[in-house]
Amino acid sequence: MRTTPDNAVQPAIDExxxxxxxxxxxxxxxxxxxxxxxxxxxxRRSAEWLAEALRRTGFPVAEVWPTEGGPAVFAEWPSGxxxxxxxxxxxxxxxxxxxxxxxxxxxxxxxxEQDGRLRARGAADDKGQVFLHTLGLRAHLAATGRxxxxxxxxxxxxxxxESGSPHFGALIRQHADRxxxxxxxxxxxxxxxxxxxxxxxxxxxxxDGQVDLFxxxxxxxxxSFGGAVPNPATEAARLVAALHxxxxxxxxxxxxxGVAELTARERELFAELPFDEAAWLRTxxxxxxxxxxGHSTLERxxxxxxxxxxxxxxxxxxxxxxxxxxxxxxIKFSFRLVAGQxxxxxxxxxxxxxxxxxxxxxxxxVRFWGEGTRPCLTPLDHPALRSLVRAMGRAFGQEVRYxxxxxxxxxxxxQDVLGVPVxxxxxxxxxxxxxxxxxxxxxxxxxxGVRTAAHLWQELADEWAATPWPAA
Amino acid sequence: MRTTPDNAVQPAIDExxxxxxxxxxxxxxxxxxxxxxxxxxxxRRSAEWLAEALRRTGFPVAEVWPTEGGPAVFAEWPSGxxxxxxxxxxxxxxxxxxxxxxxxxxxxxxxxEQDGRLRARGAADDKGQVFLHTLGLRAHLAATGRxxxxxxxxxxxxxxxESGSPHFGALIRQHADRxxxxxxxxxxxxxxxxxxxxxxxxxxxxxDGQVDLFxxxxxxxxxSFGGAVPNPATEAARLVAALHxxxxxxxxxxxxxGVAELTARERELFAELPFDEAAWLRTxxxxxxxxxxGHSTLERxxxxxxxxxxxxxxxxxxxxxxxxxxxxxxIKFSFRLVAGQxxxxxxxxxxxxxxxxxxxxxxxxVRFWGEGTRPCLTPLDHPALRSLVRAMGRAFGQEVRYxxxxxxxxxxxxQDVLGVPVxxxxxxxxxxxxxxxxxxxxxxxxxxGVRTAAHLWQELADEWAATPWPAA
Numbered sequence: 035m036r037t038t039p040d041n042a043v044q045p046a047i048d049e050x051x052x053x054x055x056x057x058x059x060x061x062x063x064x065x066x067x068x069x070x071x072x073x074x075x076x077x078r079r080s081a082e083w084l085a086e087a088l089r090r091t092g093f094p095v096a097e098v099w100p101t102e103g104g105p106a107v108f109a110e111w112p113s114g115x116x117x118x119x120x121x122x123x124x125x126x127x128x129x130x131x132x133x134x135x136x137x138x139x140x141x142x143x144x145x146x147e148q149d150g151r152l153r154a155r156g157a158a159d160d161k162g163q164v165f166l167h168t169l170g171l172r173a174h175l176a177a178t179g180r181x182x183x184x185x186x187x188x189x190x191x192x193x194x195x196e197s198g199s200p201h202f203g204a205l206i207r208q209h210a211d212r213x214x215x216x217x218x219x220x221x222x223x224x225x226x227x228x229x230x231x232x233x234x235x236x237x238x239x240x241x242d243g244q245v246d247l248f249x250x251x252x253x254x255x256x257x258s259f260g261g262a263v264p265n266p267a268t269e270a271a272r273l274v275a276a277l278h279x280x281x282x283x284x285x286x287x288x289x290x291x292g293v294a295e296l297t298a299r300e301r302e303l304f305a306e307l308p309f310d311e312a313a314w315l316r317t318x319x320x321x322x323x324x325x326x327x328g329h330s331t332l333e334r335x336x337x338x339x340x341x342x343x344x345x346x347x348x349x350x351x352x353x354x355x356x357x358x359x360x361x362x363x364x365i366k367f368s369f370r371l372v373a374g375q376x377x378x379x380x381x382x383x384x385x386x387x388x389x390x391x392x393x394x395x396x397x398x399x400v401r402f403w404g405e406g407t408r409p410c411l412t413p414l415d416h417p418a419l420r421s422l423v424r425a426m427g428r429a430f431g432q433e434v435r436y437x438x439x440x441x442x443x444x445x446x447x448x449q450d451v452l453g454v455p456v457x458x459x460x461x462x463x464x465x466x467x468x469x470x471x472x473x474x475x476x477x478x479x480x481x482x483g484v485r486t487a488a489h490l491w492q493e494l495a496d497e498w499a500a501t502p503w504p505a506a
Numbered sequence: 507m508r509t510t511p512d513n514a515v516q517p518a519i520d521e522x523x524x525x526x527x528x529x530x531x532x533x534x535x536x537x538x539x540x541x542x543x544x545x546x547x548x549x550r551r552s553a554e555w556l557a558e559a560l561r562r563t564g565f566p567v568a569e570v571w572p573t574e575g576g577p578a579v580f581a582e583w584p585s586g587x588x589x590x591x592x593x594x595x596x597x598x599x600x601x602x603x604x605x606x607x608x609x610x611x612x613x614x615x616x617x618x619e620q621d622g623r624l625r626a627r628g629a630a631d632d633k634g635q636v637f638l639h640t641l642g643l644r645a646h647l648a649a650t651g652r653x654x655x656x657x658x659x660x661x662x663x664x665x666x667x668e669s670g671s672p673h674f675g676a677l678i679r680q681h682a683d684r685x686x687x688x689x690x691x692x693x694x695x696x697x698x699x700x701x702x703x704x705x706x707x708x709x710x711x712x713x714d715g716q717v718d719l720f721x722x723x724x725x726x727x728x729x730s731f732g733g734a735v736p737n738p739a740t741e742a743a744r745l746v747a748a749l750h751x752x753x754x755x756x757x758x759x760x761x762x763x764g765v766a767e768l769t770a771r772e773r774e775l776f777a778e779l780p781f782d783e784a785a786w787l788r789t790x791x792x793x794x795x796x797x798x799x800g801h802s803t804l805e806r807x808x809x810x811x812x813x814x815x816x817x818x819x820x821x822x823x824x825x826x827x828x829x830x831x832x833x834x835x836x837i838k839f840s841f842r843l844v845a846g847q848x849x850x851x852x853x854x855x856x857x858x859x860x861x862x863x864x865x866x867x868x869x870x871x872v873r874f875w876g877e878g879t880r881p882c883l884t885p886l887d888h889p890a891l892r893s894l895v896r897a898m899g900r901a902f903g904q905e906v907r908y909x910x911x912x913x914x915x916x917x918x919x920x921q922d923v924l925g926v927p928v929x930x931x932x933x934x935x936x937x938x939x940x941x942x943x944x945x946x947x948x949x950x951x952x953x954x955g956v957r958t959a960a961h962l963w964q965e966l967a968d969e970w971a972a973t974p975w976p977a978a
Binding site for chain 2: 238252259315320356361363
């Protein structure tokens with residue numbers, strides 16, 4: 035891997051850099067806060083602004099796709115090459131709420147360039163990371179002398195990501211034909227650190243829901259009846275406690291069946307990252323690390339499935355005491371899944387496991403919030419991933435390392451509906467202040483992202499020509 | 507034991523019965539609802555009414571004792587016999603709230619005699635059971651030809667029992683000298699059933715409080731951090747689950763040390779009671795029996811210590827899901843104790859047990875609601891209990907059986923402060939509707955209670971003369 039940047043694309047970037055930044059700032063001035071109904075017109079304006087900017091960039095097709103909520107933007111630029119792969123870039127144009135009063139140094143919707151950073155709501159999450167593709171594409175065309183990209187390029191930029199993407203699944207199902215592609219590039223993620231370029235290779239899946247337990251028909255007196263009838267609070271606790279064994283492994287029979295275990299090489303790569311556990315714990319606002327025995331913290335959050343209790347509620351919770359046996363109990367749970375686990379199977383295993391563990395006299399109900407989100411993971415030797423790592427290496431002039439993401443996101447919907455591998459091109463860093471005050475993007479990283487995008491399309495086209503990959 | 511009623515006391519009862527009922531109804535018309543500040547004047551009026559009624563009965567001393575809440579009534583009638591034992595009768599003159607709109611057949615504060623029952627708020631809980639002592643005492647005097655009772659008789663009738671007796675402990679400590687006695691008779695309890703006269707021989711003690719667990723400094727993202735840091739909801743559940751072993755015995759080391767195990771005779775006596783588990787479960791609003799293995803339901807609620815969870819709360823409890831690791835968790839617990847267990851020791855055992863079971867990174871705090879309530883238990887062969895059983899047998903003309911009470915009450919305060927055994931003379935039955943609508947007392951049982959009280963003082967004096975008992 036090269037260790038000095040590859041500057042073939044630099045002249046075009048230099049030529050358009052000022053206009054690119056000026057345009058980005060204009061977009062950042064639109065407060066496209068999807069969570070606030072008062073900003074619905076701004077979300078629409080943001081979508082229209084982006085569609086127009088993409089047309090200016092050269093996209094022959096740039097449409098605003100309405101949803102029941104905030105609209106998405108779809109753009110398409112066919113390669114013209116008969117065997118070119120098709121790539122879909124995913125991002126979002128809506129932003130988190132922000133107000134000067136929250137503690138921002140300046141108006142969150144009036145971008146400020148300062149000390150090599152661009153500060154504004156959406157600078158990193160996600161307008162900056164979406165917009166880098168416009169300049170990347172110009173540079174790609176200039177560097178290769180093409181009039182159309184080396185890949186059939188599509189963009190899908192949704193308008194409700196910060197509101198939980200409520201209509202995204204329906205949207206991509208509706209437009210699955212037009213979104214058809216050979217790989218997805220998600221530009222809505224981060225890197226390890228300013229000096230450590232990384233590429234994320236996967237996200238965990240998610241199955242979550244609620245268990246309700248019903249004991250007595252009403253709260254009853256613990257002196258008169260306690261100790262002689264089942265107590266739903268106790269039974270809920272026994273269920274939750276039984277979820278993990280003494281090694282903090284998930285104790286549901288069959289839960290680990292099929293789990294893609296980390297290879298020795300993957301564990302080595304994780305271990306090579308400059309991980310500072312004390313600093314990580316500060317970020318986690320936590321006071322100790324604890325998890326599945328035999329695994330490091332990074333392995334636990336990136337590559338191991340978990341069972342987490344998000345809430346448990348039963349009986350009296352006010353001041354002082356109340357000597358009752360509660361009538362009911364409620365458990366909110368979430369499982370994070372890794373490659374090799376199937377959401378439907380985990381739902382079934384858990385449902386069966388709960389049913390087997392409750393005593394007579396406790397009725398129960400298990401509900402799930404939807405069908406769950408599949409995990410996604412691209413193997414380290416996948417040709418599409420290789421091309422992304424090569425493009426990033428050329429842009430950064432540094433070795434690119436590998437991370438994963440412990441969370442679960444709409445990326446998995448794209449993987450599932452479109453049936454293709456999902457790659458992550460993100461240049462944000464943990465200090466960028468996502469969802470917080472003084473959000474910013476590092477301009478140096480933003481332009482390294484532009485260079486990565488500028489190299490990526492030719493790298494992908496070359497790799498596809500050599501080793502076309504199957505659907506995921 | 508006799509199986510026909512002993513009617514020596516009957517002529518006096520017959521003579522005063524009409525006036526007794528008329529007076530009781532007058533008292534029941536005073537809505538002495540201690541929970542409602544608007545009824546504070548009624549609670550005072552009720553106390554004054556009772557003091558005057560006790561004076562009319564012949565008590566040379568009848569005082570209203572103010573508290574910070576509702577006032578109590580104290581009355582005293584010395585025996586005149588130099589070696590007579592001193593007996594303190596306990597009851598309360600305040601009542602639960604009641605309104606016609608709650609579903610009462612008639613105005614709850616306008617007593618109605620119908621089908622051998624007297625219906626009114628307080629008829630059974632507790633004005634009827636307090637007032638029976640006035641007629642019982644008249645009959646005792648008439649039957650024995652005495653001008654003063656065979657025992658030094660004291661009455662303490664509190665005015666805040668239905669509000670949790672907040673000032674009762676302080677009141678009896680303040681007046682411990684005047685309340686000094688050789689035994690307490692609590693008339694605020696029930697019998698097994700109309701056709702099964704029973705005497706309660708003890709109540710369980712209580713230690714209750716709250717455990718708070720603190721994990722992350724705020725709720726954190728379960729995708730980013732879950733599975734790698736301690737989760738207070740999970741740790742709370744593991745604590746609660748560990749409270750009981752697979753045999754549903756309390757698993758705190760040392761918890762059962764010193765527990766007064768049931769004798770074979772006591773278990774036999776429990777088993778002889780006409781217990782219908784299906785009916786009991788209906789009363790418990792529960793759908794199965796569950797408790798310490800090797801014990802019957804009655805043993806579990808009367809004679810075995812328990813650990814009950816009254817509430818557990820952590821994290822998200824609203825609609826749908828929220829993928830967090832909660833910052834904190836709260837457990838409300840209560841232990842019921844039996845004879846041989848010490849409240850301070852149980853507090854210490856539990857505190858130590860919690861401290862040993864939490865992982866690094868979870869801070870905790872254990873609080874108790876006060877010092878706890880001691881259990882009280884009178885052995886079956888205690889001379890004071892023997893005299894009560896004999897008096898009751900004479901009144902009912904039936905074999906008297908033994909019960910216990912699973913709850914914990916102010917009776918234990920009397921036992922602790924005065925250092926004497928506590929006996930229970932109650933003639934209420936489960937159908938009497940305590941704290942519910944259409945509360946009533948069975949007139950037949952009320953008069954059997956009067957007869958019991960009429961026989962009791964001579965029985966106690968005789969027993970004391972033969973076998974004076976030590977302090978408890």
